[in-house]
Amino acid sequence: MHIQVDNVSKTIQGKPILRDVSFTIESGQSLALIGPNGSGKSTLLRAIAGLLPIERGAVTIDGERVDKLSPRKLAQRLGFVTQEAGTTDAIQVMEAVKLGRTPWLSFAAPFGHRDQQIVEKAMREMAISDDGHKFFNALSGGEKQRVHIARVLSQTPEVFLLDEPTNHLDIRHQIAIIDWIKHQDATVVLALHDLNHAFACDRVAVLDGGTLAAFGSPEEVLVASVIEPIFQVALHRNSAEHIGHPVLTFAKSKVA
Amino acid sequence: MTTKTLGGLSPVVSLTIGVATMVAALGFALVVGETRIPLDVIWNVLRFEFGFMAPKVNPIDHGILWSYRLPRAIVAMACGMSLALSGVVLQALLRNPLSDPYILGLSAGASTGAVAVAILGFGAGALTLSGGAFIGAMLAFGFVAWLARLARGNSGTATSSLALLLAGVAGAQLFHALTALIIAKSADANQARGIMFWMMGNLSGSRWPDVYLAVPIALAGAGVIFAHFRALDAMTFGREAAQTMGIRTGLVMAVLLSVTALLTAVMVSLTGAIGFVGLVVPHAMRFLVGVRHVRLIPATALAGGIFLILADIGARVLIPGQTLPIGVVTALVGAPTFAVILVRSSRAHSG
Numbered sequence A: 001m002h003i004q005v006d007n008v009s010k011t012i013q014g015k016p017i018l019r020d021v022s023f024t025i026e027s028g029q030s031l032a033l034i035g036p037n038g039s040g041k042s043t044l045l046r047a048i049a050g051l052l053p054i055e056r057g058a059v060t061i062d063g064e065r066v067d068k069l070s071p072r073k074l075a076q077r078l079g080f081v082t083q084e085a086g087t088t089d090a091i092q093v094m095e096a097v098k099l100g101r102t103p104w105l106s107f108a109a110p111f112g113h114r115d116q117q118i119v120e121k122a123m124r125e126m127a128i129s130d131d132g133h134k135f136f137n138a139l140s141g142g143e144k145q146r147v148h149i150a151r152v153l154s155q156t157p158e159v160f161l162l163d164e165p166t167n168h169l170d171i172r173h174q175i176a177i178i179d180w181i182k183h184q185d186a187t188v189v190l191a192l193h194d195l196n197h198a199f200a201c202d203r204v205a206v207l208d209g210g211t212l213a214a215f216g217s218p219e220e221v222l223v224a225s226v227i228e229p230i231f232q233v234a235l236h237r238n239s240a241e242h243i244g245h246p247v248l249t250f251a252k253s254k255v256a
Numbered sequence B: 001m002t003t004k005t006l007g008g009l010s011p012v013v014s015l016t017i018g019v020a021t022m023v024a025a026l027g028f029a030l031v032v033g034e035t036r037i038p039l040d041v042i043w044n045v046l047r048f049e050f051g052f053m054a055p056k057v058n059p060i061d062h063g064i065l066w067s068y069r070l071p072r073a074i075v076a077m078a079c080g081m082s083l084a085l086s087g088v089v090l091q092a093l094l095r096n097p098l099s100d101p102y103i104l105g106l107s108a109g110a111s112t113g114a115v116a117v118a119i120l121g122f123g124a125g126a127l128t129l130s131g132g133a134f135i136g137a138m139l140a141f142g143f144v145a146w147l148a149r150l151a152r153g154n155s156g157t158a159t160s161s162l163a164l165l166l167a168g169v170a171g172a173q174l175f176h177a178l179t180a181l182i183i184a185k186s187a188d189a190n191q192a193r194g195i196m197f198w199m200m201g202n203l204s205g206s207r208w209p210d211v212y213l214a215v216p217i218a219l220a221g222a223g224v225i226f227a228h229f230r231a232l233d234a235m236t237f238g239r240e241a242a243q244t245m246g247i248r249t250g251l252v253m254a255v256l257l258s259v260t261a262l263l264t265a266v267m268v269s270l271t272g273a274i275g276f277v278g279l280v281v282p283h284a285m286r287f288l289v290g291v292r293h294v295r296l297i298p299a300t301a302l303a304g305g306i307f308l309i310l311a312d313i314g315a316r317v318l319i320p321g322q323t324l325p326i327g328v329v330t331a332l333v334g335a336p337t338f339a340v341i342l343v344r345s346s347r348a349h350s351g
Helices: A041-048 A071-077 A093-104 A113-125 A141-153 A171-182 A195-200 A224-231 B011-031 B039-049 B059-093 B106-118 B129-152 B157-185 B195-200 B208-227 B229-237 B239-244 B249-271 B277-289 B293-317 B326-350
Strands: A003-012 A015-025 A030-034 A056-061 A078-081 A159-163 A187-191 A203-208 A211-216 A233-238 A247-252
Touching (some): A003 A041, A015 A041, A015 A056, A030 A195, A078 A141, A113 A141, A195 A247, A211 A224, A224 A233, B011 B059, B039 B059, B059 B208, B059 B229, B059 B249, B106 B195, B157 B195, B195 B326, B208 B229, B208 B293, B229 B249, B277 B326
Parallel strands (some): A015 A211, A030 A203, A078 A159
Antiparallel strands (some): A233 A247
16 A cells, blocks of 8 residues: 655644655555654654644545544554553453454454454464463563564554564564565555664655654665764664675764 | 463353343342241242232232332342443453442442432432432543543553542542532431442332333443443553554543443432442453453343342341441452452552
8 A cells, every 4th residue: 555644744732743744655665764762753653543633734545544534444454563552451362463353343244264364374473373372461572562463463454554563572573573574565664763674674764853854765865974963873884795785883973 | 371261151151141140149139138038929929920820928028029129139230230331341441450430439429419419409300310420420530530630640551540540539539528518418318318328329229110210221331331342352452552443432432431420320329339349340250251342241241230139138138137238248349359459450560
């Protein structure tokens, strides 16, 4: 699905969080949102997810405004892995993943065999097939994150939004998630802190104080002239042919 | 660790067990009491009342059974069902395992509303006891929600959970005090049902007209709540997550919180404020059938009814020659349960 963000602005308690942000992502592409803390990454994701009323501009997926679609129709097309969604309920992993089928079910269409297959496939993809009967609250942070991704996977959306999905994950699972994003057929937008992960995406958007400071391919955007002034660090690109993209290393900025 | 739940049983079997237990509890309520009435007399009264040929029984026994014990047990059933379901809804929507209409001050607000109508003549005759109780319950909930929001500020979910409970305590105390004030101030206090009734509940006055109000409201409320089982499930990971799963959370909250206030208000206007039912029953049922609302709602409805029928029997017979407020019995069971949930949920937060 094709996502268009058109002049989106949002003010929260008098403070502008997003200012005239515009870009387009083609169907099947992946976009990494990067930027310092407080630059508006999460707010932009929530605006795309239709969770946040915006003052100006519009977000459309395949030409339809997200704030005009019914919540159910929107949820069938768009899935959102938010940060650290917790619960006090003693819910088991498979039950949690099954919740992802909610937008597809009704009294006329109860949970059936096909739904179960989708849920099991999602659990296999996130390598949690053997954990179905474990309690969610007994899992580690990384395992919880994989349950949430599996839940959103079983929602079978065509657009995935992920807010810092590699947080709390150990290296092996970080690589697994990034690799999964790379091979997704769906359109993916994710907020990232680890700039090296952005090389896995087709496009990178850099937010700075709520404005779109740069937008382009990772090769174009992840360079010293763009990153250094915004993140206030010194950037060095190291060639690492065995992984297929440069590895960025950072140091304290030389200019204070 | 995995717990074995009754989820393994087929829905038909579990429901049959539940309904059979409820009928047995109703039967038990007919048998137990200060006046010993033999089983064959009870059997004959039931046969007679349901239109079968039956030998005449002593009219006093007949009156005790048909006009006193049975309507009382049925009102207890409807009340238990309503309060327990209100607990399920509040716990799911407010994401707080300690929520219940009594703890959040809804029951206290309903008492104040009912007393305002009954004693102060609030509404000038246009408002029924239940209507006044509904307004009171909504006011109390609004007050508690507002206070919790103020107290929470911008801090995290753990404090917001605490803020809600403390706001509930404040709200309940405030409305209990208003109720006591109105009753104490009224010249007519002797005619009014006493302060104890409105704070601890009592089913002594329950007759058939109460049944005709309580049962339809309880069943209708249960129906609306059950129709929202998927929305309640989707709230597991919070309101925003539910929204991303296509739930109109604002609408669902408005509908279900109103239903909860209505259920609580009607039951309080009939029986007074009975505590802890909405807390004890849903938690026991989660242990038994799991957290998914498609099973939890019917289980809680049945168990809530059974629990309050039995609690009322307890209220009638625990002290010979005297009827305890039923809230004393539910609190004796509920307060320790509250403590257990409190300890377990604080562990879940820190873990």
